[in-house]
Amino acid sequence: MKHTLSVLVHNRSGVLVRIAGLFSRRGYNIESIAVGVTEDPDISRMTIVVEGDEAIVEQIIKNVHKLIDVLRVSNITSEDVVDRELALIKVATDSHNRSEILQIVDIFRARIVDVSDRSVIVEVTGNEGKVDAMVQLLRPYGIKEMARTGKIAMVRGAKQRANASDTGRAAAR
Amino acid sequence: MATELAAARERDKARVLKGAEAFVQALIDEGVTTIFGLPGGAVLPIYDALYNADIQHILVRHEQAAAHAADGYARSSGRPGVCLTTSGPGATNLVTGIATAWMDSVPVVAFTGNVARSLIGRDAFQEADITGITLPITKHNFLVRSVQDLPRIIKEAFHIATTGRPGPVLVDLPRDICGEELEYYYPSEVELPGFKPTFEGHVRQVLEAARAIAAAKRPVLYVGGGVISSGAHRELMELATKANIPVTTTLMGLGAFPGTHPLSLGMLGMHGTVYANWAICNCDLLIAVGVRFDDRVTGRLEGFAPEAKIIHIDIDPAEIGKNVGVDIPIVGDCKAVLQALVEKTREKKETAWLAKVHEWKEKYPLRYDDPGTGEVMPQRLVEEIYAVTKGQAIMASDVGQHQMWLAQYYKFDEPRRHLSSGGLGTMGFGFPAAIGAAVANPDREVWCLSGDGSFQMNAQELITVAGYKIPVKVVICNNSYLGMVRQWQSMFYGKRYSQSDLSHNPDFVKLAEAHGVPAFRVTRVDELRETLERAQAIDGPALVDVRVSREADVLPMVPAGAALKDMIGLEGR
Structure with a gap:
């Protein structure tokens, strides 16, 4: 199962390496990782999507939490969150199918951000499912290039920085 | 922090120091009395500041030994161990020692020099990315980027190494920082919001x-x-x-x-x-x-x-x-x-x-058969050391058969007396760890039980114990094999002793004597007790090369991958 972790870290050089290194040496798989500064310029938020069962994710959270530069780790998988991903997709076009592509883009409330005689670049924002669906529909026309940001997420409502899942609790047998 | 500096100024405590002086002063303020190390180009300014400082520096002959000695110092005393080396190869030689401390959760603080900040990343002479290299084997590490940060980083390094689950921390100091000036004061507290171990149980x-x-x-x-x-x-x-x-x-x-x-x-x-x-x-x-x-x-x-x-x-x-x-x-x-x-x-x-x-x-007590031929059974060797030291010595061991025999036959009654590389299994750990323990515990007997294979991995430190008269008694449990390798080859590889026969060992007695360390050889069990006592009586280091029964096995044993109930060798051999 996929889990989404929201990790608050000190905005310092080397933090990303510490997190990425931890994942690789403990054999955890990162599906995606997105990093950016928060409302506090000294603190960055990493949104990490990982694949694994409950026990593995529990271990990941505990080990990430042990890093000195990590301030908080929250497993927001089951929380009510807004999550978004941005993708830029370069699609092959010609005069015949350009309008079909424009229609798809319209339905998805995506945008064309670049047009040339043989391709367009589509910008789409949404949750992972929406981006996947968009990619699926554009694939038959020929996707020449694609860049995805990976997911960023935030818990809905007034609550700030969802509480860390209790890193002091151990997995039951 | 800023307010603390202001207060320090007020009390006239803040003084202007150079980076290298601030480094030494911070160690003193942290209560460090002993450093194990070896100088080199990138740490020349620091060694200059140490020249007249009120800190004992033990010069080793290989940086790996500095890390193990700091480790032995920490394990035996509970106080953090400190080592200091130069950049590049000096730093990378620490890696095995740091990994050893990491696996066994020992508070070691390692300081390395590095090239000047302007040269970092340019493959400069003796440059190594030691913070990158030690990332997976330290609890945390620091590259000092500004001289102003130095006292705070040293404070944090010791705090992290010793608080919660202990572990090694490395601080990398670019050379040019040592020459810059700062207004020095040593912070009284750390501010580490990401590091809050839980002490009380729920x-x-x-x-x-x-x-x-x-x-x-x-x-x-x-x-x-x-x-x-x-x-x-x-x-x-x-x-x-x-x-x-x-x-x-x-x-x-x-x-x-x-x-x-x-x-x-x-x-x-x-x-x-x-x-x-x-x-x-x-x-x-x-x-x-x-x-x-x-x-x-x-x-x-x-x-x-x-x-x-x-x-x-x-x-x-x-x-x-x-x-x-x-x-x-x-x-x-x-x-x-x-x-x-x-x-x-x-x-x-x-x-x-x-x-x-x-x-x-x-x-089913621990047992072994003594064929009575007069040769020394290795288990007997441990029993005799136990008797001679009255079970009261700090015992360091290396890795292999002798390590297991020591663990089985020496009954440790108090904590911090048994020093062994449990997690990483580092051959070559024992001797330098014993040096660190002896420096930390001048009033206690310190012995190192090593193997003929293990001892050669840090034998160069004989000159360190000779030079400082560090009273470590080294006993080599010598079967002229990489004994544990041979045991496994005997049990699981049809006695094909591939590359484990060390019949061409050096003469350990002459080797020790060449370094000025008194040494003895035991070949028969009836000489054993008396020789160990003679070594014990020497005021200073000594080495005893004990030729033991060559093919004794460590038993009982749970074969790799088996369950505990399926132990073999219950009756000993």
Whole structure:
């Protein structure tokens, strides 16, 4: 199962390496990782999507939490969150199918951000499912290039920085 | 921090120092009295500042030994060990030592020089990305980027190394920083919002553990290095004796509970005692304290304490549930949690379970056959060292057969007396670790039991003990083999002794003497006691090369991948 972790870290050089290194040496798989500064310029938020069962994710959270530069780790998988991903997709076009592509883009409330005689670049924002669906529909026309940001997420409502899942609790047998 | 600087100015305490001077002053302010190290280009300014400083510097002959000596200093004293080396190869030579300390959770603070900031990343002479290299083997590491940060980083390094689960921390100092000036003061506190270990156990969990102990019919305490690092041996003794629970220790836990105590089952695991392993197999409650369910301890996981409810007490939440599912997890400092648990535990009388365990103890004691040919059995060697030192010495060991024999036959009654590389299994650890221990404990006998293979991995330190007259007694358990490799080749590879025969060893007596260390050789068991006593009587270092029976095996044994119940060699050999 996929889990989404929201990790608050000190905005310092080397933090990303510490997190990425931890994942690789403990054999955890990162599906995606997105990093950016928060409302506090000294603190960055990493949104990490990982694949694994409950026990593995529990271990990941505990080990990430042990890093000195990590301030908080929250497993927001089951929380009510807004999550978004941005993708830029370069699609092959010609005069015949350009309008079909424009229609798809319209339905998805995506945008064309670049047009040339043989391709367009589509910008789409949404949750992972929406981006996947968009990619699926554009694939038959020929996707020449694609860049995805990976997911960023935030818990809905007034609550700030969802509480860390209790890193002091151990997995039951 | 800014306000603290202002206050320091007010009290006229802030002074202008150069980076190198600030480094030395910060160590003094931190209470460091001893450094193990070796100078080089990038740390010349620091060594210049050390020239007249009120800090003892022990010069080693290879940087790996500096790290191990700092480690031995820390393990034997409980105070952080400090080492200092130059950039590049000086720094990379520390890596094995740092990894050793990492695997065994030892508070070592390693300082390395680096090239000037303007040269970092340009493959400069003697440049190595040591913070990158040591990322997976340190609790944390720092590259100092500004001289202003230096005192704070040193404060944080020592705090992180010694707080919570201990571990090594590395600080990398670019050379040009040493020459820059700063307004020095040493911070009194650290500000590390991302580092807040849990010390007190959860009250409800402690109560549940106490209830489980009250209900248990066949409990066992399985304790490790965490008990020693947290200084919880008294609380452990109280709990064990109050509820009459037998205690088995890991290799790292030797000395956490007296080896001579009637409730002691000795070591468990691959080369543990039969009775310890059987107690684990048959217990209905396993109380695991400061341990990490290492594969050398558990054998095949499904066969480890299969009938038991498990209580796991550890300060590191990531250890709980890592290898084995736990019924009652308690995150906290072993000492604090055991203290709370003792209060909630009711006294229990001796039980049928203890009688059963004692029966196993009588029936399957540690044993070996002495063919009576006059050659020295290696187990006998350990028994004689035990007798000569009255069981009171700090004993460092290297890695291999001799390490296991020491763990089996030397009954450690107090913590911080047994120094061994348990996790990483570093051959070459013992001798420099013994040097560190001897420097930290001038009033105590320090011995190193090594193997002929292991000793050669840091034999260059003979000149260090000779030069400083560090009174380490080295005993080489010499079977002219990489003994443990040979044992496995004998058992599992049809006696094909591929590259494990060390018949072409150096003459260890001449080697020691060439360094100015008095040395003796023992070839027959009737010379053993007397020779060990002669070495012991020497005021300073000494070495004894003991030729032991070549093909003795460490038994009993749980073969790799087998369950604890399937031990072999119960009758010894």
